[in-house]
Amino acid sequence: MEDVLAGLDYWRNLEAKQQPSWPDMAAVREASAELASFPPLVFAGEVDQLRDRLAAAARGEAFLLMGGDCAETFAGATAEQIRNRVKTVLQMAVVLTYGASMPVIKVGRMAGQFAKPRSNDFETRNGVTLPAYRGDIVNGYDFTPESREANPRRLVQGYHTASSTLNLIRAFTQGGFADLRQVHEWNKGFTENPANARYNRLAKEIDRAVHFMIACGADLGEMTRTEFFVSHEALLMDYERPMTRIDSRTGTAYNTSSHFLWVGERTRDLDGAHVDFLSRVRNPIGVKLGPTTTGDDALRLIDKLDPDREPGRLTFITRMGADKIRDALPPVLKAVHDSGATPLWVTDPMHGNGITTPTGYKTRRFDDVMDELKGFFAAHREVGTFPGGIHVELTGDDVTECLGGSENIDEASLATRYESLCDPRLNHMQSLELAFQVTEELTR
Template structure:
């Protein structure tokens, strides 16, 4: 057995472990055929790009940069249009500019894009009235329409997911390298946000950015270096039947990389120490993330760190806490102190979305903007108490003017939710709420420095 075969043999031990949250494919031979086709496709991202992200994340862990990670709860094939991709990228670029300027901190930008097509579910089935069908597991597996045909697991969706990811990545690269990310253009978009009377409190910062950009231009600053930016992609490595064919050996380093995205994470439902997902991501060289919920103990986290980052490689591991606004101040400080005591310096990021879900009296799944911000504030407070680095935020957002989360400067109420609720899974911050969050996080970062 040669070196490559040994790497894959160790990786494939995941097949003998419990693999949670997987669909029941009706035809194994059809799955194997699709996987062979996927394995023959070009990589979606390159090992060198993943290494570059890991280097930048090492700076985040040291407090020299801040991580902004955001995008859809679950992407859909139908929404992978040029306009919607542009608006998501635009929103993240705007947020990054606010954070960079407001806190004088470089921002590492990572989109939940070009692969976030699979979702874990609390139940394998969904019942409406007297009809029970398989749960919707994301467009990579089945359709959302509540019919037997739509909800059947379809292996051809794996290939479709690859091709939609490839076209999404193509647009992202064009936008972020072709002038769309020009500091002056992004700045102009932010001025429009501050013109809304509801956002008067942010106008001062926007005017500061305006003066700074005009001053740089008057001084003859070379804006050519500010017309492009690094932008990385990420998704939850949930569906291992998709990740495995896209995992390749890099000829330069001789290591395994999951080329489906630059950054992969393990969810709260699949972070079993002896489970398939933890083993799988322990074997790839990408920077990886681990969701840490309110039931996690210091021992749980330390054992997972040992498994996923035994060499303590800077920038390798990001711990994404998702505690809920009511629990973060109680649970997170002990975990931070326990990890710090062992000399471990991961990237610490808050996901203030997943622990704050509620259901309205009219049946809409939603989140309160105030709860989201409360958890972010609790995250910063816990790090201040522990003497550790609050490294970033991980949020579900869209560039559209949807009405899925309550509150914010627009004061979205329960009645307004019904007007533009478009998410097929979890509620997302809309464009305005996302920028509002960025301004408030910038204020928190500024206080840290």
């Protein structure tokens, strides 16, 4: 066990990018000690279960749906907003399950997605320069010196907010809210909108399938609950390390802050702190891959994070941009395929397609998101590999942050209800439309 613990702290010898400038390191150590004494947020058995599910997806026997906020906020952890996000993921999953004709693994970007990487350490407004907003677990969004100062007590607040979020997720997904029949009725409301008429045929097919299962005496108890896992970017080391525990059964380390953790494009350096730390925990790990990724980059990441080539251990999340993915992804897929490795391949069609409007709003075009998604499927068809899932930033609310979709949100509409503190998210209706279009790709 001493060797495992020593290994978990080796990252301290390496460069840890995207960390806050804490003003009081004694306060950081105190907060981290508190976190280390708290109960785990997730359990080793749940993590192992998710890894088994992801292994099935890597073999082409399941499909991963991962979605949620760009950056969760403490104020946004209300019962209504959590319920709406869970509801949206459940609605998408029903459509995808039918379209893929296989299980859909439901994972929320929830209960821990509080920290965000930043392109710049500082932000300037009207001649005033302050530290950048790095997520509620670090500092506040208000543009004042007091708000923007990194506050270690927010680490503890992040834990408690994640805990209450998980409690609600478990209640919703195990207590009848996830009833397949109810979720299907929600989707019928979407397809009855004339703007979404093209999806009505598929909705009717799902309706017949649901009624067929009921008529055959399917286990209604199983239809009222579902598995639901959580994930976030493992960015803030002063939160992730104290939440990592040694499992008494196996003597191995599990990060108990989340079932699934990923490392971003900015922090996936092979010799960096984040990759080293994640290589030493048993959780399923994701890695974001941008358009400059080479086949050699991917193979070296596999050697570091998945040396035993264990299905379900490693997920590559591509974020290459609609205009680049058809050229950039196939060589990477082929290199990995030819090596014999079997990571799970997932697309993030959001992060490579950001634009800023003349009025200053960060946004994305729904058509660009869909174009990258279609490019992802096309690349896999070209190479003969399995497109195993989608990773999207979404909300269950009727925000106006991404352009287009069946609602035809235009630039003038963005100001109507733009609520994200970081990147723009698909709203409820756009998320469902995306699920129906993914199903069309899956059934080609």
